[in-house]
Amino acid sequence: MTRKRTRIKSNGVMVAWSDGERVHVAPSRLNYLDKDYRQRMDDYHTRVDEGYEWETDRPSVMRGDSRLMEERSDRLWELDQHVESLLWLMDAARVLIDWDYVVIGPETNYHHRNLARFRYLVKRCKERCQQDPRLSPLLEHCDICDAYLHMERAYAGYKDLGWIP
Numbered sequence: 001m002t003r004k005r006t007r008i009k010s011n012g013v014m015v016a017w018s019d020g021e022r023v024h025v026a027p028s029r030l031n032y033l034d035k036d037y038r039q040r041m042d043d044y045h046t047r048v049d050e051g052y053e054w055e056t057d058r059p060s061v062m063r064g065d066s067r068l069m070e071e072r073s074d075r076l077w078e079l080d081q082h083v084e085s086l087l088w089l090m091d092a093a094r095v096l097i098d099w100d101y102v103v104i105g106p107e108t109n110y111h112h113r114n115l116a117r118f119r120y121l122v123k124r125c126k127e128r129c130q131q132d133p134r135l136s137p138l139l140e141h142c143d144i145c146d147a148y149l150h151m152e153r154a155y156a157g158y159k160d161l162g163w164i165p
Helices: 028-049 058-078 082-096 114-129 133-142 143-154 156-161
Strands: 007-010 013-018 023-025
Touching: 023 028, 028 058, 058 082, 058 114, 058 143, 082 114, 082 133, 114 133, 114 143
Parallel strands: none
Antiparallel strands: 007 013, 013 023
């Protein structure tokens, strides 16, 4: 049986504590995470607008947004905010693909520049559900999993053609 951490410290300061059933996070720590995320997102979009990023096309910007959301999800997971973390990770996957622009290629397969990253994030969501089984209902009927399962079922025989990395 694994033992739940009773206190989580960061730089010697207690940022979260548990009473055995729930994990409580200091509001100042959550506010700090929110402000840090917003600042990083603003900085990223400023760099894109000013041309300091290498790639500024739409799929690349979506990948950048997704990475920032994934980092926030990881920070929340470290603070034992598992539900919120999974929701941010699902949003990171959702942001990656604009399904209106998915192309069906000559091999009758999905083609999108962010598809490999989308698949990676969906698999990470599933891993998180394995680590904390209480999260499974959140992932069962969400739109990203439905899109992922449809893609995997419909085009399972075409993976060797190189369209899906």
